[in-house]
Amino acid sequence: EVQLVESGGGLVKPGGSLRLSCAASGFPFSTYSMTWVRQAPAKGLEWVSSISSSGKYIYYADAMKGRFTISRDNAKNSVYLQLNSLRAEDTAVYYCARLGRISIFGLIHDPFDIWGQGTMVTVSS
Amino acid sequence: EIVLTQSPGTLSLSPGERATLSCRASQSVSNSFLAWYQQKPGQAPRLLIYGASSRATGIPDRFSGSGSGTDFTLTISRLEPEDFAVYYCQHYEDSWWTFGQGTKVDIK
Numbered sequence: 001e002v003q004l005v006e007s008g009g010g011l012v013k014p015g016g017s018l019r020l021s022c023a024a025s026g027f028p029f030s031t032y033s034m035t036w037v038r039q040a041p042a043k044g045l046e047w048v049s050s051i052s053s054s055g056k057y058i059y060y061a062d063a064m065k066g067r068f069t070i071s072r073d074n075a076k077n078s079v080y081l082q083l084n085s086l087r088a089e090d091t092a093v094y095y096c097a098r099l100g101r102i103s104i105f106g107l108i109h110d111p112f113d114i115w116g117q118g119t120m121v122t123v124s125s
Numbered sequence: 126e127i128v129l130t131q132s133p134g135t136l137s138l139s140p141g142e143r144a145t146l147s148c149r150a151s152q153s154v155s156n157s158f159l160a161w162y163q164q165k166p167g168q169a170p171r172l173l174i175y176g177a178s179s180r181a182t183g184i185p186d187r188f189s190g191s192g193s194g195t196d197f198t199l200t201i202s203r204l205e206p207e208d209f210a211v212y213y214c215q216h217y218e219d220s221w222w223t224f225g226q227g228t229k230v231d232i233k
Contacts (some may be wrong), residue, residue: 035222037170045162045170045213047222059220095169104157104176110217111160115169120232 001025004096004112009119012086020081020094030074033099035112036081038092042094051079084124094120127152127216129225137233144201145230148214154195160215161190161199170213171194
């Protein structure tokens with residue numbers, strides 16, 4: 001069964017740090033790009049960061065640059081998100097997801113085709 | 126950066142009715158790099174449609190996507206009880222992803 005399981009969320013004070021993990025199973029992890037998406041309470045979805053299959057290419061949404069760091073360990077089938085200098089507005093459910101890498105007439109499409117169940121991060125004093 | 130605007134914000138319909146959800150892009154979307162997701166309360170989103178009109182694996186054929194350029198539509202031909210949820214459109218291109226703000230489909 002294809003599965004993504006996040007962990008590492010919790011309550012942290014403003015200015016604090018947290019490291020989220022996402023363990024993958026059921027598919028050849030090292031051949032897929034991965035991503036993190038967050039959702040603040042009662043709000044919509046917000047793309048956070050993505051990493052290529054090898055880890056060579058990394059992308060961040062503008063609001064996350066400089067504070068968040070994505071990484072992966074293909075030997076452990078895991079992707080990580082280091083959250084630093086956390087603010088109240090970073091409070092959200094953080095989902096990891098797989099980039100679909102779906103070909104239509106030779107063109108590669110990259111929607112998020114598999115999602116984890118999410119891990120809650122609460123930033124509060 | 127392309128901004129996606131979804132309408133309406135909320136759609137109140139009865140089971141068996143047809144649902145038509147709109148997603149408008151601030152600039153033309155190339156190569157139909159547009160996806161739709163369904164999210165139920167307390168659950169992760171689920172991919173429904175990619176490439177504007179291709180159904181993802183396991184998605185029932187009552188879900189269909191259409192459109193090109195700046196105007197895209199998700200249609201649910203006959204609403205089933207499990208279809209009442211929030212739906213998001215997403216643009217993806219050049220390693221950049223953006224979501225619309227969502228449309229809630231609730232029971233009338």
